[in-house]
Amino acid sequence: MSVKIPNKPCISFENVSFGYPDGIVLDDVNLSIFPGEYVGIVGPNGGGKTTLLKLLLGILRPKSGLAHVDPALGIGYVPQRLSQGVFDFPATVEEVLVNSLSRGDHAAAVEKALQVTDTMKYKKKLISQLSGGERQRVFIARALVLSPKILVLDEPATGVDTPSQDLFYRMIDRLHALSEMTILFVSHDLEIVARETTRCLYVNHSVTSYSCPADILQHHHHV
Amino acid sequence: MVRRYPGLADTLAHVSLAGVVLGFLLKIPPLLASIGTTFLAAIGMEAVRRRKIFGESVQVLFLSGGLAIATVLLKFDQGNQQEIFSFFFGSIVTVSWQDVWITVITAIFALTTVILFYRTFFLVALDEELAQAQGVKIHFWNFLFVALAALTVSVVMRVVGILLVGSLMIIPVLAALQFGYGFFRTMMISIGISLFSVISGLFVSYYLDLASGGAIVLIALSCFFGSFLYKHSS
Numbered sequence: 001m002s003v004k005i006p007n008k009p010c011i012s013f014e015n016v017s018f019g020y021p022d023g024i025v026l027d028d029v030n031l032s033i034f035p036g037e038y039v040g041i042v043g044p045n046g047g048g049k050t051t052l053l054k055l056l057l058g059i060l061r062p063k064s065g066l067a068h069v070d071p072a073l074g075i076g077y078v079p080q081r082l083s084q085g086v087f088d089f090p091a092t093v094e095e096v097l098v099n100s101l102s103r104g105d106h107a108a109a110v111e112k113a114l115q116v117t118d119t120m121k122y123k124k125k126l127i128s129q130l131s132g133g134e135r136q137r138v139f140i141a142r143a144l145v146l147s148p149k150i151l152v153l154d155e156p157a158t159g160v161d162t163p164s165q166d167l168f169y170r171m172i173d174r175l176h177a178l179s180e181m182t183i184l185f186v187s188h189d190l191e192i193v194a195r196e197t198t199r200c201l202y203v204n205h206s207v208t209s210y211s212c213p214a215d216i217l218q219h220h221h222h223v
Numbered sequence: 224m225v226r227r228y229p230g231l232a233d234t235l236a237h238v239s240l241a242g243v244v245l246g247f248l249l250k251i252p253p254l255l256a257s258i259g260t261t262f263l264a265a266i267g268m269e270a271v272r273r274r275k276i277f278g279e280s281v282q283v284l285f286l287s288g289g290l291a292i293a294t295v296l297l298k299f300d301q302g303n304q305q306e307i308f309s310f311f312f313g314s315i316v317t318v319s320w321q322d323v324w325i326t327v328i329t330a331i332f333a334l335t336t337v338i339l340f341y342r343t344f345f346l347v348a349l350d351e352e353l354a355q356a357q358g359v360k361i362h363f364w365n366f367l368f369v370a371l372a373a374l375t376v377s378v379v380m381r382v383v384g385i386l387l388v389g390s391l392m393i394i395p396v397l398a399a400l401q402f403g404y405g406f407f408r409t410m411m412i413s414i415g416i417s418l419f420s421v422i423s424g425l426f427v428s429y430y431l432d433l434a435s436g437g438a439i440v441l442i443a444l445s446c447f448f449g450s451f452l453y454k455h456s457s
């Protein structure tokens with residue numbers, strides 16, 4: 001993975017804090033993520049990993065500080081639960097992709113996203129008929145169809161069998177190498193984060209950055 | 224249905240009953256009063272839902288509230304009780320030309336809104352978080368969705384009746400879902416089943432002198448059982 005990292009961050013948090021009346025979730029977070037980085041986000045449950053993602057996606061607003069994402073870069077997002085459990089929304093894979101875009105003909109973009117994620121064969125199928133792993137790839141296709149420069153994945157491999165997980169990480173590697181896309185993913189699996197990513201953020205109300213992800217195994221083996 | 228609000232239409236129907244009674248009391252067209260009341264309820268429901276009370280229990284609050292207000296207001300009404308009760312079970316003979324025009328305008332408005340913003344409605348229904356991450360203001364779209372449902376319930380209840388209007392909005396969708404098609408085809412099939420149920424229900428109720436609401440919903444139920452059997456036999 002020899003992606004050249006530019007100097008200007010595409011995501012920056014300056015003294016960002018966020019909390020609810022019953023407690024603080026993130027306290028005075030400062031971080032910069034640069035274009036082309038492949039960043040793993042780990043930490044204990046309730047430590048603020050998903051909150052961090054939601055702040056950078058603009059779903060939540062900081063109580064104080066500034067969360068900035070370069071507006072010229074689109075963000076593709078794959079939420080945690082979409083590949084898990086029962087998902088009986090009555091729509092075909094094609095409909096899920098097409099209706100994520102603005103009005104107009106986007107057939108070429110849809111075909112490309114389906115090819116990259118190897119989901120072309122599911123195009124006319126209902127998403128409710130797919131397995132967790134297949135659905136996960138479809139929702140990544142849905143994120144890619146928006147031509148994002150940043151891809152954000154929340155616990156992408158949870159609830160997915162091991163062969164599907166391996167396929168999934170090979171696909172993300174390919175995407176990262178080919179498109180120089182910035183990729184952020186939240187995971188519980190420290191070994192995968194140490195193996196796959198180029199940098200790791202440990203989130204437990206504050207954020208610690210590890211430029212060598214393998215270090216995370218020594219510091220936080222209990223996560 | 225796909226938004227997991229199966230009780231929404233029933234809630235709005237009970238709220239609209241309060242509007243109907245209020246309309247008679249204030250001597251304004253009951254249909255307009257009902258549209259106004261359900262619209263206000265739609266704003267209120269979205270406001271309460273945003274503050275995350277337990278699950279979708281917000282619907283129960285508004286359903287009971289609507290019914291309670293209607294029964295209290297009924298006490299002050301004099302001489303219109305017969306007509307008010309026709310709203311319970313629906314009656315085509317009580318529909319005035321004014322009602323017809325209000326229904327046509329509402330239908331055009333609702334249909335145009337859905338056609339223009341089909342993709343946004345789809346995305347919000349698919350997953351609110353995904354929609355938010357794409358910059359969709361979900362509170363506005365949730366409100367618009369409930370407001371459209373409120374308009375539809377108000378205009379349909381004259382014919383189908385307050386007690387059965389929820390069924391007419393749910394059963395055709397359930398029937399269409401049995402075929403296992405995608406979103407657009409399911410929507411078209413459910414519209415087809417609704418139209419078929421209403422038109423044939425009105426004919427049957429006219430010739431057999433039955434309550435139109437009951438006849439319409441029984442035909443919609445037959446369509447559901449037909450599609451259910453089709454699914455499980457094929």
